[in-house]
Amino acid sequence: MFPGIGYYKFHWNSSTIFLEALSKCRDEGGHLIIINSEEEAGVVRHLFSSHKPEKLLAYAGFFDPAMGQHFVTIFGQPLNETGYQKWGRHQPNGRENESCGYVYEDGTIGDVVCSSPLPFMCEYDLSWNVD
Ligand SMILES: [Ca+2]
Numbered sequence: 001m002f003p004g005i006g007y008y009k010f011h012w013n014s015s016t017i018f019l020e021a022l023s024k025c026r027d028e029g030g031h032l033i034i035i036n037s038e039e040e041a042g043v044v045r046h047l048f049s050s051h052k053p054e055k056l057l058a059y060a061g062f063f064d065p066a067m068g069q070h071f072v073t074i075f076g077q078p079l080n081e082t083g084y085q086k087w088g089r090h091q092p093n094g095r096e097n098e099s100c101g102y103v104y105e106d107g108t109i110g111d112v113v114c115s116s117p118l119p120f121m122c123e124y125d126l127s128w129n130v131d
Contacts, residue, residue, distance in 0.1 A: 015117035025122035032061030041107035048105035062101035
């Protein structure tokens with residue numbers, strides 16, 4: 001729980017493909033993390049540094065559905081409207097074969113092959129445990 005930002009669950013020890021990560025977050029009542037601010041990127045950095053996973057990237061809630069370098073969130077919002085679009089060095093670089101989004105330990109984002117076994121981060125609305 002990060003006051004004013006949200007609830008997060010870092011499945012840091014998972015080796016999960018993108019679609020499975022997507023449905024696992026949904027099953028838990030949340031969604032794959034979508035970063036909307038520098039503060040939220042700070043949460044990502046914090047979660048990585050406190051868990052120290054073997055793999056330093058985790059699936060996030062955006063992808064490139066047409067594989068044309070037009071990234072949108074899992075809710076269909078263009079990535080450049082989310083308030084945060086800080087790509088890592090040389091990212092996105094996937095062209096046709098890397099169309100799923102991840103967050104890196106430093107809070108930057110990138111694209112990766114959707115069948116890569118990776119950790120993932122879920123996010124929950126702040127009202128999650130209220131009602
Ligand atoms: Ca990439």
